[in-house]
Amino acid sequence: MAGLVVTGTPRAPIDLLDALAGYGVATVHEAQGRDGLLASPIAPVQSGTRVAGSAVTATVAPGDNTTIAVAVEQCQQGDLLVVTPTAPCDMGYFGDLLATSLKARGVRGLVIDAGVRDIADLQAMGFPVWSRHVCAEGTTKGNLGDVNVPISIAGQIVNPGDAVLADDDGVVVVPRTRLAEVLDAAREREEKEELSRARYLAGEIALDVNNMRPMIEAAGIRYVDYRTWKEGLGS
Structure with missing residues (x-):
């Protein structure tokens, strides 16, 4: 049954996330044995941006972005929101208003295996997004997914608190427990x-x-x- 929100999940240390952001996605992917790379359709809507954050994960119902609003409440400084629908959907789940809310909480970006909109506004406000689709069609509200549970997104498993690095080359996931080790290998x-x-x-x-x-x-x-x-x- 959907609607689970797990609170108090462990996070990757901020100093290690900042160190991870010093390396490119390609370098980190190679450094951890060519593992953790999200499928290439997950692409940036901006260019020249690299961020690393601690994953807050969420599943969303097809065509319904209610759980993104729920997930915002669980986000904090240094996080990166990672969202996947429970069935494929290209609708615009996310735009500038949700981005404003996340940015105010210190969230470093969004990775979503679905659609986003308000691209010019997102770029102007400097909130980075990696998505599978860009779509102006908005979603409805009222159906729940889950927050801060392990999710499958674009061919990878992301656990809450994993380190997520994203740049112009794509998105790579580093397990929280391996972050220090992968940083040494990347160096x-x-x-x-x-x-x-x-x-x-x-x-x-x-x-x-x-x-x-x-x-x-x-x-x-x-x-x-x-x-x-x-x-x-x-x-």
């Missing part, structure tokens, strides 16, 4: 990439920077002079 990966970047700037190419030549040789690569290749085509 190591970025340091390694800085060394690689210096080699690229010096003129080296990926085949050598990434030691790919033995791999492509084992895969059977062949180099043939153009004249020999043309002659072979004609024979």
